[in-house]
Amino acid sequence: MNPVLLIQLTENDKRIIFALCIVIILLFVIIGLLGSLVVRTMKWQGKKCDSLVSDVVTNRIITTPHQLRKYAAVKNSRCFLKQAWIPLVLMIVATLIIVIRDAVMNNWAYNPFNIDNGFGSLLFVWKLTYNNPEEYTIIFGVKILAKWVLVNEPHFVVEALSSYIAVPLAVVGVLWYLVAAQAYLARTIRSWKLSKTVFEKSLDNYNQNAPQQPENSEPVQ
């Protein structure tokens, strides 16, 4: 007999399994909603490509998919430059601040995120040390990690002032740049789709053998 079939679940075990299933389903649903949000955002960002190429397409200056992809690539890259220069400047400024700080303090191994004299000093930081027996607990006879030790509480350090300025600038710059890169990706995908659909010739609902009505024919009453 298969030992799996021999397992007899108690009522408590069934409840736990049911709760776990619901949690997993909810997790996937939340991920699905977030993904749908990203897809909608990218579709909205891709609409910008329509406005960039619509004039030359509607005036029949561009007549082939290759021309459309080439023109859209140039226009998209220009649009990306206009969107990305501010976050790039923010990142460059943050880098310069850290470099100047390292040059003044003559410490090129400085980590701006550390908890001693970096940006981490403003954050709660928990850590697993693995060596502390107080972190472990026993569940069903198994010894597992169950507790994280708080190693830092928010406190102000004057030496970390440069990192307090540079790290937020860098984080904002990186996120902003990623949004601009996502828009660039969305416009590129949209231009590929447009190059296939704009010049599409469809024969749906067309039958060459169907009787054609002569022009200027009066409707039969």
Place this chain on the structure above:
Amino acid sequence: MVNLLKTFGKGILYIIGFPFFIVALVVFGVVGIFLFIFHLFKSIIYFFTGQKFFPELAEDKELRLKQEAANAANNPQPVFDQDPAEQNESNPAPMIQEVKFDEEPPYEKPIYQEPKYRPLYEEPTFDEPVQEEQVKEEPIMEEAQEAPLVEETSLEQEENDEDILSELTRDEPEQSIDTSSVKEEPIEEPLEEYIPKGSTYIDEIEEDDTNTGGVDIDYDVR
């Protein structure tokens, strides 16, 4: 419930596709940085060669010319300075229509378009005579005679200075002073000329054979 299950299925698909999306995003981000640097240098070169930062593409130029031609065809510029004698059948004189003030005119209002380029110079109008600027003749000799000489001026100034000096040094008339009420106070002997300690006159030069001028500075050698 069906929508919930659809969203659940999308969630599974998005978890599978998430790494690919991240890779594509990072690739576009890195490519974007190189693109930014490339376009930045290219645009700087364009800027310093007198062009726009983002020069017009060939397709855009073609579109602009096409739109200008279409605008010109749709809105022809009205000709106002045509001689009525030259009007023929192809270009008949406009018919006069009675228009009520309360109603809108039945014809389209002519749209005046300004010329897109202006001549670099204004053509001169010959209707009015050009007024020449009247050159004022300056009496050079008279001014030269009227102008005082420098030497005379200096003499006059010297005379004036002498007058001022004589006025300042003029003895005032002696006034009669009643000295009976004035008590004679013992006149103290004048103090010796105050000389601060440690100072010497510049004129006093020590007679020393070794003095060769300049300042003697003693250095403490430790």
